[in-house]
Amino acid sequence: MNTEEIKGLVNTCRVFDLGMEYYTGMPHHPNHPPFAFSLTKVHGDMVYAQGVSAANCLFTTGGHTGTHMDAHGHISVNNQVYGVGDIDPWQDYQGLQKAGIHEAAPVFTRGVLFDVAGLEGVECLAPDYRVTAEVLKACAERQGTTPGPGEAALIRTGWIQHFQNARKYISHHEGCPGLVEDGAEWLVEMGIGYAGADTVALEKTPSANLPVHVILLATNGIHIIEAMNLEELAEAGIYEFLLIVSPLKIRGGTASPVRPLAIV
Numbered sequence: 001m002n003t004e005e006i007k008g009l010v011n012t013c014r015v016f017d018l019g020m021e022y023y024t025g026m027p028h029h030p031n032h033p034p035f036a037f038s039l040t041k042v043h044g045d046m047v048y049a050q051g052v053s054a055a056n057c058l059f060t061t062g063g064h065t066g067t068h069m070d071a072h073g074h075i076s077v078n079n080q081v082y083g084v085g086d087i088d089p090w091q092d093y094q095g096l097q098k099a100g101i102h103e104a105a106p107v108f109t110r111g112v113l114f115d116v117a118g119l120e121g122v123e124c125l126a127p128d129y130r131v132t133a134e135v136l137k138a139c140a141e142r143q144g145t146t147p148g149p150g151e152a153a154l155i156r157t158g159w160i161q162h163f164q165n166a167r168k169y170i171s172h173h174e175g176c177p178g179l180v181e182d183g184a185e186w187l188v189e190m191g192i193g194y195a196g197a198d199t200v201a202l203e204k205t206p207s208a209n210l211p212v213h214v215i216l217l218a219t220n221g222i223h224i225i226e227a228m229n230l231e232e233l234a235e236a237g238i239y240e241f242l243l244i245v246s247p248l249k250i251r252g253g254t255a256s257p258v259r260p261l262a263i264v
Contacts, residue, residue, distance in 0.1 A: 101255055107243060110240060112239060
């Protein structure tokens, strides 16, 4: 690709930011640490020549807090991890020696939006809504597109509108809408490589044993991306796009914060 072609592509593409802001008090699942932030230096604390100063910050976060991508090693069944087998010899509190997020390649693939809230004609699905295979098929028929092998399926429930209300968004006891087992199995049949949603867990909650995570991540090695902002895509009526996601190379990590981009 030459310079003019690159300029033409940059000037004609539209970029949708699918990531959420990180801030103190943001939603976090009770199993995972919260995000914490502080400025360690403000302007004027240290002044260089000619009045120059720099502000600096420090933050900590759980790997599964905010918009993030799960590593294969996030979920096991009877200690069995996808692509590894018995994880015991490959884990300690310093990290996962195998199946950590440092092994996950950057995502550069076609993405398909399943606007389930749009299908139902609502801004946000009810907490008890179950995204089944039939629901996904109805979305695909309505929108005229399905994901293929190695591609990404992103499910919009509208639940992200509760993100500023941390307790409501997490809904640990009351639950929130999401994917259920037969819907996950249908996505597996489509051959997808990635599944994402605008909720904290992708799957219907509350959940006793994370069956959708087991089907997608532990059994089939399909990376999961959670807490995505899919509102602008849905508002624009865009159901297929180039999806770019770049997880941090956190050695031994079970997940990484990400800032997904959809490009059309």
